[in-house]
Amino acid sequence: MTFDVIVVGARVAGSPTAMLLARAGHRVLLLDKATFPSDVISTHLIHVPGMALLRKWGLHDAVAGSGAPPHARFTMDFGPFAISAPPPAVDGAAHPYCVRRTVLDALLVDAARASGVTVREGAAVESLVRDDTGRVVGVRGDGFEEHARIVIGADGLRSVVAAQVGAEPYHSTPSLTACYYAYYEGVGGDGAEIYQLGDRAVVLFPTNDGQTCVFVACPIAQFHEFRADVEGSFGAALARVPAVAARIGKATRVGRLHATADVPNFFRQSAGPGWALVGDAGYHKDPVMAAGITDAFVCADLLATAIHSGLKGGDLDAAVAGYVAARDERFLPALQLTCQLAAMEPPTPEMAALFATIAASPAESTRFFGVLQGSASIPEYFAPENLARIMTAS
């Protein structure tokens, strides 16, 4: 059978893209070398705009009801002061959630299947099939070859689809941090807590099963020093926040530490004849803003809309090129802010004064979290007139 669309990679980018295209009436094949449920190296914050997209897709309640608590507030603690408030609601979604990827990704694969997508788990794509003109027309793996009008790489940072088409990165910055996390029972808390400690960040994310994901980042320059004694370095970072260290001291660690220093920042060329990239495959960044899942949802929605219009009789390649332009315009400021934050340099005196002013106002704090969660414009927020408004109002 020939498909309209083949999607390679079935997690937070691939499954929603496949699901939306199947719902629009297209024949979609979704392949993943993994089987589900299964985990990936990732913590799990879904920002409110991500929950709003799940709501639009009819999946909000399933995700919200899958065992992770709603986060009532965000706290960004800078030591002398903390910005702490509920983030703003978006399109009927009120709270962020941290759903374990074992739960979230399986739910998204099931939603794709229920929408009519042909799902094959344990199917690794090894190469692309091209026609005489070089256009991508399908995929090959061990014992299978499938054809479609477009192949989408939703296959993550080390995308095989990107490698096969030679997609080049741009706006690229190498890894800036190293990341470590583990799960604990009995930490408590009513939302995401982010402690900015200069050359360490400590993050607590309440998640499924009454557990809290405890995350520590250090600058990439300190990666070797940190990993020379990983447990000691992790504990020392937590000890910098005595109240957190006390809570974790009373809690029970569940499982091992997870680690990665492979968190580069870039866009990749994401469209060409017969192919497109979505999610981490086309736009990867440091997890400092915890936005990869939410951004993958946004891009899945944009790409599915573009492909649907192309398949309906428009110009498919032009439609997909339009998706890439929209993605880049929307996310370039976020990529730049991500690199600034991931550099883990102390805030300038002006930024420190701004954060202290924001912290003093609950309404400003909520507005600020609108920027971090992606529902407010970064350039508009950091425009001189808006910064002057914030400082003057104080």
Ligand SMILES: Cc1cc2nc3c(=O)[nH]c(=O)nc-3n(C[C@H](O)[C@H](O)[C@H](O)COP(=O)(O)OP(=O)(O)OC[C@H]3O[C@@H](n4cnc5c(N)ncnc54)[C@H](O)[C@@H]3O)c2cc1C
């Ligand atoms: C330490 C860390 C913490 C993070 N924390 C957060 C957070 O709190 N919130 C957030 O929003 N984001 C976070 N992120 C980012 C988030 O994990 C990613 O943005 C997200 O997983 C990207 O999803 P994806 O579907 O594009 O790719 P992936 O999740 O990488 O999925 C790709 C899929 O493609 C499949 N695949 C790959 N190659 C092939 C092949 N050849 N054939 C078939 N299948 C293939 C893989 O098996 C995999 O299932 C974090 C990342 C890291 C590293």
